[in-house]
Amino acid sequence: MRPNYKNLFLVKLYRKNRIIFYLASLMLVCQLIVSFTKGVFTPFYNYGMYSSVIKIKEEYPILEIYSDGKLIDYTGYTIYEYDRIINGYEHVANTNFNGDFFDNRINPLMSLLGIQLTGDRFVMNNTPSEQNKRMKAWKNMTEHILKTKIDSFGIKNYKWNGKLFTRM
């Protein structure tokens, strides 16, 4: 059977409205460029999260929070609260996160295109006092979520034996 190209959506669009057709084609081209270069340009994304190979590891870093000498059990909190605590900590603890990303990824790519970007806009102020301020802000938020005062917190490595986590 010969395919009937008249029924293609883009063909119909071309007949009905030329401007929307050109816009839709432009969007399609942008999406294809983004997909094949594995880049991102809002609103064109690659929906490939969790598609790379993720294996079970033997060790995992776990954020431990102690209150009144007891380890906080995260199971009593909603997934949003849990995410805010864990993700927030990752970004507060990783002090040179933005600096490395700017030097290794953004700057080389932009220099290729001949564009000079200001580093100050990208890299957070990483003086010890600023870092402390951010850590304090995270602690305040966490105390607000957990509804209790925090004694201490830190990352500890745990071993996964296929069934249980054990502290190393």
Next chain:
Amino acid sequence: MEREIIYKNVNKKGILNAFSETDQKRYILFFILLFYILAICKFANEMWLFQNPPFAFRLYFDVSLWFFLQTGIHQIILDNHSVCLLFDAVFYTLPVLYYFTFLRKSKFSIWLAAFMLVFNCVYVWLYTVYPITSTESQIAWLFTPLLLMNRRIQNFHLWMQILRYIFIFFFFSAGVWKIVQGGLWETEEMSGILLQQHKELLATGANNW
């Protein structure tokens, strides 16, 4: 001005697809209702921007975001409750404002939708430079204003179909990525992801799956 009351489209099987003004109104109302139900859910879970005034921001791979960061707006909202509240106020009033101008058949609604397109983009960037969520999950706020910018019923219907194709592409490409990147063929994949996402829950509380 509006001469087209009904837009008819006969497909190859001879079935008549009619899209009327009532459908358009219903569709917009549905979007508005969904938007506010989500807004209430987000508010209850403390996910509005002002409830999470950013104390740090992160960089991720998005070329357009890097150009946006050059403006420095994201540095203004750091630890700033009132500016965050202002952004929230505008973001959450635009849809209802649009709906009323649309009902009054005002031409202003088109400009409002265009403003919504730009503002939503800025809001989503600000919302995601702080580690709350990822931009990919916010595409509805980026694409729907494109649809709302059309008052003519035929153009509105065409954009609805384009958005439908984008929605289908979302799932199709996710499937392709799983095959290309090899996640589909890995037997430990699901367990690996679950462990990565819930390691703290398993380590501190629940003893098993």
